[in-house]
Amino acid sequence: MKTGAGKFSRWLPVLACALAGAAVFQFFGNNTRGYIDTGSLFWWWGYQWVDPRSETQHGWLILGLSGWLFWRNLKIAGPENPEFRSDDDKFAPAVAAVLAALALHAAGYAVQQARVSIAALLLFTWGVLRLAGGRRWGRAAAFPLAFMLFAVPVSFLDNVGFYLRLWVIQASAALAHTAGIGVIRNGTQLIAPDGRYHYDVAAACSGVRSLMALLAVSLLAGYLNLRAWWLRGTVLLLSLPAVLVGNIVRIAAIIFAAQWFGEAAGEQVHTWFGFLIFVVVLGLVLAAVALLRRFDKEENERHPIIDSRPGPPMPSCAGWGTAIIVVAAAAGVAVFARRINALPPAEAVGLRLAADGVNPAELPAFLGTEWMGRSVDVTPIEREVLPPDTGFSRKLYVRWDDPSRRVFVSLVLSGRDRTSIHRPELCLVGQGWTILGSERRELVADGRTWAVTLLHVETQAALPGGGSRRVPALVAYWFVGGDSTAATTGGRMWQEACDRLFHWRRNRWAYVLLQTGADDGDAAAFARLQTVLARALPAVLPAH
Numbered sequence: 056m057k058t059g060a061g062k063f064s065r066w067l068p069v070l071a072c073a074l075a076g077a078a079v080f081q082f083f084g085n086n087t088r089g090y091i092d093t094g095s096l097f098w099w100w101g102y103q104w105v106d107p108r109s110e111t112q113h114g115w116l117i118l119g120l121s122g123w124l125f126w127r128n129l130k131i132a133g134p135e136n137p138e139f140r141s142d143d144d145k146f147a148p149a150v151a152a153v154l155a156a157l158a159l160h161a162a163g164y165a166v167q168q169a170r171v172s173i174a175a176l177l178l179f180t181w182g183v184l185r186l187a188g189g190r191r192w193g194r195a196a197a198f199p200l201a202f203m204l205f206a207v208p209v210s211f212l213d214n215v216g217f218y219l220r221l222w223v224i225q226a227s228a229a230l231a232h233t234a235g236i237g238v239i240r241n242g243t244q245l246i247a248p249d250g251r252y253h254y255d256v257a258a259a260c261s262g263v264r265s266l267m268a269l270l271a272v273s274l275l276a277g278y279l280n281l282r283a284w285w286l287r288g289t290v291l292l293l294s295l296p297a298v299l300v301g302n303i304v305r306i307a308a309i310i311f312a313a314q315w316f317g318e319a320a321g322e323q324v325h326t327w328f329g330f331l332i333f334v335v336v337l338g339l340v341l342a343a344v345a346l347l348r349r350f351d352k353e354e355n356e357r358h359p360i361i362d363s364r365p366g367p368p369m370p371s372c373a374g375w376g377t378a379i380i381v382v383a384a385a386a387g388v389a390v391f392a393r394r395i396n397a398l399p400p401a402e403a404v405g406l407r408l409a410a411d412g413v414n415p416a417e418l419p420a421f422l423g424t425e426w427m428g429r430s431v432d433v434t435p436i437e438r439e440v441l442p443p444d445t446g447f448s449r450k451l452y453v454r455w456d457d458p459s460r461r462v463f464v465s466l467v468l469s470g471r472d473r474t475s476i477h478r479p480e481l482c483l484v485g486q487g488w489t490i491l492g493s494e495r496r497e498l499v500a501d502g503r504t505w506a507v508t509l510l511h512v513e514t515q516a517a518l519p520g521g522g523s524r525r526v527p528a529l530v531a532y533w534f535v536g537g538d539s540t541a542a543t544t545g546g547r548m549w550q551e552a553c554d555r556l557f558h559w560r561r562n563r564w565a566y567v568l569l570q571t572g573a574d575d576g577d578a579a580a581f582a583r584l585q586t587v588l589a590r591a592l593p594a595v596l597p598a599h
Contacts, residue, residue, distance in 0.1 A: 068378035069187045072153065075385035076179045079160070083392035084172060086164045088471060096172050103208045114206035117271065121199040124278075128195035146377060149193065152182035153381050157388045164392050166552040170207055177203055186377065198278060205271040221484070222299065227306035236314050239515045240489065245310060246515075269294045272337060276344045286347045293343050294336070301332040398561045405535035405565035406448075406468055406595050414446035415466045415565065415595055422590040426452045431463070444470025446565075448595065452587050461571060462587040466595060468565040476566050478544045479532045480510070488512040488528070495542055498531065498585055500592040506542040507533040511577070527573040529580040531588075535596075536564035567592070 084096025091099050104114035156179035163171030177200045185193035228240045239246040270291065277290035305324075313321030407416040420428050428450035437447075446468035454460040469475035480490060489512060496509040510530040533540060534547040539554070539562065541547040547564060554560045569588060573580035 066187070068375050069183065071378040072186060072381040073183045075382040076153070076157070076183065079157070079385045079388050079392075080172070080176055080179075083164065083389050084160075084176075085169050086392075086395065087167045087169050096169065096176060099169055100173055100206075104206070109208045111206065111208045113268065113271075117203060117206040120275065121202050124199040124202065125196055128199070129191070131195075146186055149182045149185035150377055150380065152178055152185065154384050156182060157384050161388045161391050162552075162556065164388075165395050165555045166548075173207055174204070177201070202271070202274070205267060221490075223302045223306055226303045227310060230303070230307040231310045231314075234311070236310060238310055238314075245306075247314065269298050269333070269336060269340065273340050276341060277347075280344050280348060281351050283351055286351055289347060290340065290344055294340050297336045297339060301336045305332050394559070395555070398555075398559060404468075404563045404597065405537060406466060407597050408468075409446075409448075413444055413468075413470070415448040415468045417595075418448055418450040418464060418466070418591055419594045420450075422452060422587060425454055425456070426462075426587065426590070427455060428452045428464075428591075431465075442470050442475050445475040446470070450591075452591070459572075460583060462583055463568075463570045464587065464591055465568040465570075466565055467568075469563055476534070476564060479530070479566065479568055483510070483512060483530060487514050488530075489514065496531070496581070498588050500589045501596055505533055505540065507531045508542050509581070511573075528570060529573050529577060529584060530568065530570045531584050532566055532568040534564055534566045536562035 080096045082094055085091070085094055085099040087099075091102050093099055093102075101114075103109040103111045105112070156175045159178065160172045160175035163169065163175060181193065181196050181200050184196045188195075224240060224245065228238055228245065231238045237248045239248060273290050273294040274287070277287035281287050281290070309321045309324045312324040408414070409416050418428060422428070429452075431449040431451050433447045433449070446466075448466040448468075450464050452462045452464065467476050484490065491511040491513060493508055493510050496507055498505045498507050508531070510532075511527070512530055513525055513527045516524050516526050533542045534544075536547070536551065536554075537560075539550050541550055551562065551564060554562055569584045571580050571583050571587075
């Protein structure tokens with residue numbers, strides 16, 4: 056019979072593994088300091104659950120549900136499987152998971168992707184539980200830990216939410232037009248033809264928040280009530296179109312209420328109709344679960360959900376050999392993270408710096424004798440949402456002989472945090488522009504050819520007598536980071552990750568954006584962008 060000390064000693068190797076991993080995630084867990092200045096991944100993640108701006112206050116509920124699911128799964132009755140009754144458990148999968156988690160976290164830390172590190176933390180936790188309790192604990196923890204992904208801040212779905220928002224707005228406007236309401240759509244804005252109401256469909260109305268909530272509820276309902284994985288997946292897939300349709304109905308209802316009863320009625324629908332839509336969609340999902348139970352081959356009668364019998368005996372925990380491997384790997388990740396932290400703030404800067412070392416050099420005030428530049432201030436909202444060490448330089452260039460011909464040039468330079476710069480499409484749509492299409496083009500400046508993303512955009516300007524007129528424009532942008540360039544956000548992030556992981560270099564990236572009206576045609580507008588760029592850009596580029 057084992058003594059209490061003997062029972063405790065069997066846990067010491069696993070405890071050493073857990074503490075080593077906890078130390079890494081606590082002290083070298085987060086490398087994005089622009090918004091939450093902490094090295095702790097636990098603090099960074101938990102802070103999102105109490106910050107309303109993160110829209111992740113449901114994290115505490117997800118954590119509680121995951122803990123309950125783990126406890127429940129340990130009680131689930133299964134077939135009399137010898138692997139659960141064996142004292143000679145194999146820990147190779149657990150060790151592989153722990154080491155893979157540490158490697159994944161090192162990569163996420165290097166490229167400043169805290170959400171990658173969260174996935175690594177969950178995988179590491181599964182590995183430690185598998186080391187502690189064998190196959191039974193590993194199987195019981197698999198779904199609850201995966202369920203914790205719903206507690207990750209939804210801002211990582213910005214790209215998905217961007218397109219969801221556009222689809223919802225387009226479909227809602229189309230429904231209004233079908234009903235004879237000539238609502239004007241400008242990017243994310245919906246405006247009455249006579250100006251009686253003006254709504255901006257915010258990111259929260261894109262469907263991402265309701266999508267995440269409904270996906271979580273659907274997955275949980277399917278997991279608790281269905282045994283076959285294909286049936287659980289069916290429930291999950293059914294919730295996707297339901298969320299999209301629900302948000303379209305909501306936005307369309309706001310337009311109809313505002314058109315027929317005034318803007319205040321639209322605001323009331325906006326406040327309360329979302330809850331009604333969510334309840335209806337959730338009811339449909341639960342009805343689908345009840346219907347799909349008839350097709351479940353693995354009847355609950357064969358495998359009772361809760362087993363009141365004593366659980367199988369605890370297998371032997373992992374030994375000190377495993378603990379030494381894990382602790383050594385954790386120490387290696389800590390050394391790697393310290394090396395990343397010791398990198399210079401910016402070995403290579405994409406643009407020439409001003410005297411303050413934060414902002415790019417000022418764009419020239421005059422471009423020959425044809426163009427005059429006027430400085431454009433950074434908006435308070437931009438200052439609020441971007442890290443304080445983000446740099447800006449902007450000018451609006453106007454032709455002397457034709458003031459209607461203008462080119463806006465914006466330089467945004469990242470600080471220490473990669474989140475200083477993002478996809479320009481997000482800002483354009485929020486400013487009321489509708490993106491009609493994009494293509495890859497080339498611009499020439501300073502003797503170099505720059506591959507750029509060219510966006511065809513437009514907005515609708517209301518006319519005094521009713522109706523609207525189309526206002527087209529061209530927008531070109533690309534990213535510059537030292538001796539590297541990228542025409543897309545994905546290309547920049549890939550290049551930045553490679554620089555950090557393989558070259559131990561932390562560049563300070565910037566994006567260059569030019570915008571001009573295109574009412575005289577795309578060809579003339581593009582030529583205007585080329586002219587201004589060729590004259591303005593050399594003044595702010597580093598020597599090469």
